[in-house]
Amino acid sequence: MKIISAEFETSAAKPGQYPEAVLPEIAFAGRSNVGKSSLINTLLNRRHLVKTSSTPGKTRLINFFVINNAFYFVDLPGYGYARVSQKERKKWGPMVETYLRSRSTLRAVVLLQDIRRMPGTEEIQLIEFLEHLHLPVLVILTKADKFSKSKQAAQARQIRGHLKLKENETVLFSAKTRQGTDEIHEIIGGLLME
Numbered sequence: 797m798k799i800i801s802a803e804f805e806t807s808a809a810k811p812g813q814y815p816e817a818v819l820p821e822i823a824f825a826g827r828s829n830v831g832k833s834s835l836i837n838t839l840l841n842r843r844h845l846v847k848t849s850s851t852p853g854k855t856r857l858i859n860f861f862v863i864n865n866a867f868y869f870v871d872l873p874g875y876g877y878a879r880v881s882q883k884e885r886k887k888w889g890p891m892v893e894t895y896l897r898s899r900s901t902l903r904a905v906v907l908l909q910d911i912r913r914m915p916g917t918e919e920i921q922l923i924e925f926l927e928h929l930h931l932p933v934l935v936i937l938t939k940a941d942k943f944s945k946s947k948q949a950a951q952a953r954q955i956r957g958h959l960k961l962k963e964n965e966t967v968l969f970s971a972k973t974r975q976g977t978d979e980i981h982e983i984i985g986g987l988l989m990e
């Protein structure tokens with residue numbers, strides 16, 4: 797996948813604010829600080845297109861980026877961020893659930909999981925919900941550079957076991973070394989064609 801252009805288009809809290817549903821899209825979900833902005837920026841070859849979700853005071857909305865004028869990358873608000881108010885935390889579920897349920901052009905969801913941690917209830921529930929919606933999911937194990945190659949493989953096996961995923965449903969990634977970038981481009985390219 798060659799990135800020719802990548803631009804922020806809009807932020808949305810509800811369906812009336814989403815861009816018109818004419819291009820296929822891939823959404824990215826994960827706990828705050830998991831490395832979601834770093835992943836998207838790396839995939840798009842941009843340093844600062846996506847701002848980090850841990851920026852204090854940043855409004856937590858669904859952000860749409862149009863790529864090559866051909867598809868969208870959708871940055872879903874990070875969950876589990878401790879400093880977010882109770883009120884904002886309550887909004888996360890319905891806002892994301894409505895998006896996942898209603899977005900007709902959504903082709904797949906990329907779920908990010910820190911390779912050093914075991915998935916929690918949020919990740920398990922999200923995967924179950926995506927299965928229920930018949931949406932493909934790709935789990936990216938982030939910050940792979942924190943482990944040696946053999947530890948990466950062992951940990952990936954454990955996480956797959958925990959989430960009941962097949963080997964081709966997880967990819968190891970590091971924004972630091974760019975490990976996994978080509979593989980993810982290829983998988984996303986395939987998902988967009990389906």
Ligand code: GDP
Pocket residue numbers: 826827828829830831832833834835847848849850874938939940941942969970971972973
């Ligand atoms: P977000 O909140 O999910 O968007 O996460 P960010 O992309 O802002 O990353 C959160 C923190 O993890 C930052 O301090 C990043 O520098 C760090 N980080 C992100 N990706 C990697 C990675 O691949 N390797 C390492 N070692 N650190 C990373």
